[in-house]
Amino acid sequence: MRRGIAASALVASLALAATACGGGSSDGKSDGPVTITWWDTSNATNEAPTYKALVQQFEAANKNIKVKYVNVPFDQAQNKFDTAAGATGAPDVLRSEVGWTPAFAKKGYFLPLDGTEALADQSKFEPNLIKQAQYEGKTYGVPLVTDTLALVYNKALFKKAGITAPPKTWDELKADAAKVQDKTGAYGYWGSTQGYYGQPFLYGEGSDTVDAAAKKVTIDTPAAKKAFGTWLSLFSGKGLHKADTTPDAYAHIQDAFVNGKVASIIQGPWEVTNIYKGSAFKDKSNLGIAVVPAGSTGKAGAPTGGHNLSVYAGSDKAHQAAALKFVNFMTSASAEETIALKNATLPTRSDAYTAKVTADPGIAGYQGVLSAAQPRPALPEYGSLWAPLDTELPKIASGKESLDTGLNNAGVAIGKLVPDFSK
Numbered sequence: 001m002r003r004g005i006a007a008s009a010l011v012a013s014l015a016l017a018a019t020a021c022g023g024g025s026s027d028g029k030s031d032g033p034v035t036i037t038w039w040d041t042s043n044a045t046n047e048a049p050t051y052k053a054l055v056q057q058f059e060a061a062n063k064n065i066k067v068k069y070v071n072v073p074f075d076q077a078q079n080k081f082d083t084a085a086g087a088t089g090a091p092d093v094l095r096s097e098v099g100w101t102p103a104f105a106k107k108g109y110f111l112p113l114d115g116t117e118a119l120a121d122q123s124k125f126e127p128n129l130i131k132q133a134q135y136e137g138k139t140y141g142v143p144l145v146t147d148t149l150a151l152v153y154n155k156a157l158f159k160k161a162g163i164t165a166p167p168k169t170w171d172e173l174k175a176d177a178a179k180v181q182d183k184t185g186a187y188g189y190w191g192s193t194q195g196y197y198g199q200p201f202l203y204g205e206g207s208d209t210v211d212a213a214a215k216k217v218t219i220d221t222p223a224a225k226k227a228f229g230t231w232l233s234l235f236s237g238k239g240l241h242k243a244d245t246t247p248d249a250y251a252h253i254q255d256a257f258v259n260g261k262v263a264s265i266i267q268g269p270w271e272v273t274n275i276y277k278g279s280a281f282k283d284k285s286n287l288g289i290a291v292v293p294a295g296s297t298g299k300a301g302a303p304t305g306g307h308n309l310s311v312y313a314g315s316d317k318a319h320q321a322a323a324l325k326f327v328n329f330m331t332s333a334s335a336e337e338t339i340a341l342k343n344a345t346l347p348t349r350s351d352a353y354t355a356k357v358t359a360d361p362g363i364a365g366y367q368g369v370l371s372a373a374q375p376r377p378a379l380p381e382y383g384s385l386w387a388p389l390d391t392e393l394p395k396i397a398s399g400k401e402s403l404d405t406g407l408n409n410a411g412v413a414i415g416k417l418v419p420d421f422s423k
Contacts, residue, residue: 038094041072054330054335067326111320126348135380143349145348152257166264182239186262219414276344289362304373309331337356391409
């Protein structure tokens with residue numbers, strides 16, 4: 001989630017150019033092992049070591065297949081794969097964010113996986129996650145990890161403030177934030193200005209960025225304005241931290257929470273391992289996880305996120321066969337259990353939620369809020385619709401433009417991404 005600097009982006013670009021070896025590789029025609037390339041988009045520090053260890057296990061069990069592992073910064077991977085798949089050098093396997101899957105499937109970049117070795121255990125996966133990996137009736141990814149946003153909170157600070165249960169509405173959160181500051185001196189809540197983190201406010205008013213079924217842009221409707229009016233109100237008041245619109249805002253919010261300077265934030269399970277490293281959570285049981293507060297409609301929830309493993313349609317048959325075997329291994333129950341235990345991420349298949357996995361309070365907590373998560377519509381452009389909000393929300397939060405102006409601007413930008421939608 002954190003943004004890289006230009007220099008690191010250049011280095012990553014050069015590294016990818018040097019290491020990618022998709023369908024055009026000569027490895028599939030040699031007498032030796034087939035070498036497939038996997039672009040992993042996980043956090044290079046916290047998550048990647050687990051995936052590297054699993055790659056080694058796979059290679060040990062499959063002597064005729066080698067895996068060239070490449071860690072690609074998440075915020076660069078979508079554009080890099082799009083460029084590579086449209087030319088040469090695409091990887092055989094991509095860790096694809098769920099929003100990318102239908103977009104790349106529409107372009108013909110992903111191989112349909114129905115009936116292949118990769119989906120041999122399809123019945124073991126959560127049905128809504130399989131559905132989210134589909135486009136026009138075909139399945140283009142195998143769910144690797146899933147996630148959603150939740151209200152994460154510091155139980156000790158809540159208890160010290162006399163709060164016995166997490167807030168269920170935004171008004172309750174405001175009241176609790178004031179209590180926290182009064183009793184502990186810490187902030188009660190710190191919100192984000194990123195578009196993705198604004199999605200629960202839209203759901204709370206029964207709205208979204210677009211109505212995919214009606215093919216209509218809805219980001220500047222009365223319901224959406226009410227949603228972001230609530231969002232804006234959480235940056236001022238007792239116990240509410242002001243908006244941070246700097247490039248490092250994500251890190252600032254996260255660091256404040258893990259070190260006990262703020263009692264609650266909205267966050268996903270990908271940060272659980274980092275939370276445990278903070279001074280406030282040396283005791284893991286201090287981490288509280290609850291459904292994001294509800295809006296005025298009484299609805300509460302957040303987007304279903306996560307990542308699928310997808311196979312490049314442009315790879316030759318030998319590479320595709322090896323890639324399918326690799327995807328099957330990486331999404332097996334044992335592999336998903338390992339990933340969950342090491343990275344504190346959520347498995348996508350029921351048989352991976354073992355006693356060891358659910359003993360982690362972070363995983364157990366997020367498992368408990370998954371029922372409130374809302375699947376994204378099968379709209380190829382949907383994952384790109386938060387970008388206009390990433391541009392406009394910081395301006396709104398800092399007072400540089402009004403809520404109406406900002407949402408109108410976002411609506412215009414979103415309309416260009418889905419030109420066949422009306423306003």
